[in-house]
Amino acid sequence: MSKDYFITPDTLSASGSFEYSPLQVTDFTGNYPGDARMFMVDGNSPGYAEKVCRSIRMKSDPSVYLKPVVLVSADRSEESGGSGAFDGVIKSPEETGPTLQKLLYFAGIAESKIDQLSSFSSMDTNIAMKVIRFLYVRSGSVSPERTTSFTSGYSFPGIDFFLEGADDSLLQVLDFLELQRVLSGDFFEKAYFCNQCRSAFLNFQEVCSHCSSSDLEVEDLIHHFACAYVGSSREFGTGSGKVCPKCEKELRHVGVDFDKPSIVYTCNPCGHSSQDPEISTTCFHCGRKSPPENLLQATIKKYTLTSLGKSAALHGMDSLFRSVMEKNMPTIPLSAFKAFLGVEIQRIKRYKKTTSSVIMIQFSDLDKIYLEFGAKAVDIFYELSVALKSVFRESDMITSLTDTLFLSILVETSLDGAESALARVHKHAERLFTENIGRPLKFISRSLLIDADHTVDKLIDEVTECGDF
């Protein structure tokens, strides 16, 4: 039975309407129980709750990191205190009321969603997978918030804690997932970043075009209509009564006998004057100076999980690979494949004149390719599917047993022919991957002659024997 755990710096005894056990967390590397319904964290010590939440989120076990983390604090409300990082705020562990009921309801839904997830614990070490699954368990979307806590200037509440640093890595992960069509992005705003360290904290300043000093003085120019004299406002005197230095007439009122047609910047160190000083930026983080046109510009978006993303959350990143492959190499359902296989077995049994083969191809380490190549991985897999398509004939039937394991019936094809087809697949794939990523794609393959003595399931079992599914 699920329990709610209350995490505090101190040891507390259990009491109240919830079953909770105190967990003393000192170095934030404790083993959090996977049977937790939700984690409640003491928010009275500054920074403690955030550290605990981060340590929970950084676990790789979905039954831990995906669970709700609730802030317990009498002072902080939903709207304040960075509660976006938490799934909710309650005033005490004993609290009853609509807030808690809502949290419990959410915890129930989260638990049921977590149970649906395929267990690919190796996947959950990768940030992209954790982000997808986190969004799947929750609302399915995440909006940026402006913050000074991250050098990127933006935080994505909830998923920030998947990363250790405060740089812009999360923006890059989200961008990558959008390219994969796992997330869809809606425009939030545009932002500029340092082209060296990608920090958003930039000091924009006008600088002298001659000496690059920012010690510029801005002055209005005054045009005295009577005598056409034009000079800085300083020349006309300070204070309320301005006097023209040329004709010595007192100026009455702007627009009546004088106006201010423009402004001028004067550099105090070198004396250069101009109306258009240069704009320079200085990064607060690394100190790099650059003109605004050299800054990196990025579009900050609100992200929502797509249906492909939901599938990826449930089944892992491999489903992306299958979706790419099927664009060029349509497959038939396994049930149909089995039916055709059964017919083929019977045909061979009856007529004994012909031979057909079954081949199995399974790809591996796809997640590494995603993480390494991002959007380019999709293009690589697409090229692979084109290469595979050129090997198969229209009479061949293809099905996918898993997202990475494919079976095909090669009708009127001998075992040698099947081996030859597999050899061509190997050759195409090896050339494609070596040319694009510098190393061959790992995949295993096998071919079997369809025997009249085979049954459908036995044949499939045999051909996939060396596979891993």
Place this chain on the structure above:
Amino acid sequence: MEIFDEILSFLLSRSFNELIFFFWYFFLFDFTRYVLLDSFTLIYYFFTLPSKRRKGEVARDALFHERPLISVIAPGKNEGRHLLRLVTSLEKQTYRNLELIIVDDGSDDDTPEICQRLFKEGRITRVFRNKVRGGKASAANLALQYAKGKIVVHLDADSYLRNDSVEKILLPFYTDPDIGAVGGDLRVRNVLETLPASLQSLDYMKSISTGRIVNSTIGVLRMISGAYGAFRTDLLKRLGGWDVGPGLDGDLTMRIRKSGFKIVHEPDAICYTSVPATFTALARQRFRWDRSLVRFRVRRHADMLNVRNRNFRPLNFLTSFDNLLFNMVLNFKWWLYFIQIVFVNTAYLKFIFTINYLLYFFSNVVEYLLVCILFGRTIRRSELLLFIYLPLMPLYTGVFLRMVRTFAHIMELVCKSSYDDSWNPWKVSKVSKVFEGKSKQG
């Protein structure tokens, strides 16, 4: 040929007094001042050319030894389409230590973008933009405020220069330290574009190319054109730059003279400028220029004629007197002559007009030949072809320009209409009218 026989017999049958009575205006004033005086002065000038060239060599060495920064300023509104040509001509100058300051005075076309592009390419040193137009004077003064050069060269934005023009206009400053300003030689860019442009080109050759040499040689030069003039920066700043126009260039020239500095014309510093291509536009331009004679020389600088003025100088007196006499007083007097001929000597009208026409025509021929002799090196082929328009010059200057001038003088004397000219923003004109009125009273 019959008409010439008639003219000859008319002339031979008249007494000397009658001939004076019929043609006094030409012989007494125009021929004396513009043919005789000009010819003698130009002959004198011609013989002084070797000495001038020697001094020029010395001045050139001094100029290039010092290599001072020269500020070239070009204020204007909606002049963007001319800027590339101007910039290119400056880049080809033999004298290279220049800073180019462009003032965009409230342009509402693509001039700001053109200025920024040229600035970013490093072809303009400084660009200033007034979002609201303030007028030519204030735009020039803005450029002057930030000019760092020892000498300011003021150009119209639609002008361009011969390759040695900047060098030439700077040389006089190194021949005489008392020279405060130097005027360049204006030639018409669009010489053969239209008839009005061609006539103006002939007029410029006469009145500027040779006329200003004469005035400069005598010491009565009264105009450094705003289209192309060079000024000592310290002097300009001391005088407060330009005052509200129109006629601001003539006004500044007078103020420089009154401050004790010399004004000279440099015929080898050649600048090509655009002139109005239609008679309407030309009339509008001359109407504006001619009113400034009354506004500045009659009203503002009347003190130059006052012999009891503490700062009275004979040459300044002569400058103003010459200008007012021949361009204003005698202009009105010509109408009396015209009435006399038409209503008193009606019987001889045909002969008098024809003879007058021929007299003025031959005067123009003489003046044109003098230009060709003096400036043969720099005369373009298009300018040489202008001789075909010489027969029209008596009508152009004697009738058309005279009518515009007379109207302008009357309008300025009676209505002060120059203050209503849209050449300046109305806010500027309104205030300067009050200001100049109070200054006169004060």
